[in-house]
Amino acid sequence: EPYDIVRGFPKISRTLMLYPSLLKHFSSCKSVVVEEKMNGYNVRVAEVRKHPVALTRGGLACPYTTEKVAGMLPMEFFEDYPLLVLCGEIVGPDNPYVPKDIYGIESLDFFVFDIREKLTGKPLPVMRRRTLMEEYGIKSVRMFGEYPITEAGGSITRIIKELGAAGREGVVIKDPEMAVPPIKYTSSQSNCADLRHAFRFYNDYGRDFFFSRVVREGYMSVEWDESEDDRLRRCQQLGESLLLPLIETIKKKKRGEKITEDSRIRVRSLETVSKFAEHLRHMGIDAIFDAPQPAGDEYLVRIRKINQSTNDKTDAVLSGQMW
Structure with a gap:
């Protein structure tokens, strides 16, 4: 049977020192475009045998996400552009991987941040991509603007501070023509939110996950030339992000409770629940699915993922x- 090839999405490098990175990385560019980096999970949506299929970063076809995007995206796009892949972020509370309730979304939504050719992986220029999405009524991530390379640092710093204050993740900085690979820059609040989550399951996350986020805080503090009071506030925020969730996990286990990572999904078909449970098993994730609860013309299913290593340790x- 014929098969489709969908290129993987390239890893986006992260800058820790914004100003020198802009000048060095985008040395061939006169300006950069700044878009929001949303906090969800990356998905590539491609037409496979006349149907849209959602692929997560690991290259696995996720049955839950595939059902959801089928109701969000117009099939006309894939009929007109079968060799293009929509790369986007799935965000919202009904998110089984990274549930976030910071965007005012009731269930789930899909925001495109890139479009690439299926066979080559070549990206579309930023404004061509955004115009195309507008034509088909498909949502794009927020664009803050296009800035001259020599002035972008100040604008991005201001944007990051505003996003951080709102509990949002950060930005992706792009060459308008997408000839130079994008880079990302995240807020301190996002780093600390990641750490708060991870330290609840301290023995299931790799040490590099913790270490890299602590290091980011040091570089940001130096680049922003923080006062002693600002540094102390950063230290307190960082310390609380590490210790408070860890202490709560230990207390919870001492009470005889299981350490679980809780999420939920909302589906139209109960068959999707079975397929998603099998999908998690295939990924090596031990999860308990509660009984589906009717929610309008859909079903709400709560999921508890067992973080066995943290429980055992x-x-x-x-x-x-x-x-």
């Missing part, structure tokens, strides 16, 4: 095992 230490 915390149990062992509480019972006297050495570290």
Whole structure:
């Protein structure tokens, strides 16, 4: 049977020192476009055998996301452009991977941040992509503007501070023609939110996940030339992000409770629930699915993912095992 090839989405490099990175990375560009980096999970949507299929970053076809995007995206786009892939962010509270309730979205939504050729992976220029999405009524991530390269640093710093104050993640900085790869820059609040989440499951996350986010805080503090008071506030925010969730996890385990990562999905078909449960098993994720609850013409299903390593380690230490 014929098969389709969909190129993977390239990893976006992260800048820790914004001003020198802009000048060095975009040395061939007169200006850069700044778009919001939304906090959800990356999905590539491509036409496969006349149907849209949602691929997560690992290259796996997610049955839940595929059902959701089928109701969000017009099939006309894929009929007209079968060799283009929509790259976007799935955000909202009914998100089984990264549930966030900061965008005022009731369930889930899809925001395009890139369009690439299916076979080559070549991206469309920024404004061509945004215009195309507007023509088909498909949502794009927020664009803050296009800035001369010599002035972009100040504008991006202001944007990052505003996004951070709103609890949002950060920005992606792009060559308007997409000839130079994009780079990303995230807020301190986003770093700390990641750490708060991860330290609830401290033995299931790799140490590099923790370390890299702490290092980001140091570079940002230096680049922003913070006062002593600002540095102390940053230290307090960082310390609380590490210790408070860890302490709560230990207390929870001491009470005999399981450490679980809770999320939910909203589906039209109960068959999708079964397929998604199998999808998680295939990914090696141990999860408990609660009974589906009717929600209008859909079903709401709560999921508890068991973080076994953190459960086992915390149990062992509480019972006297050495570290």
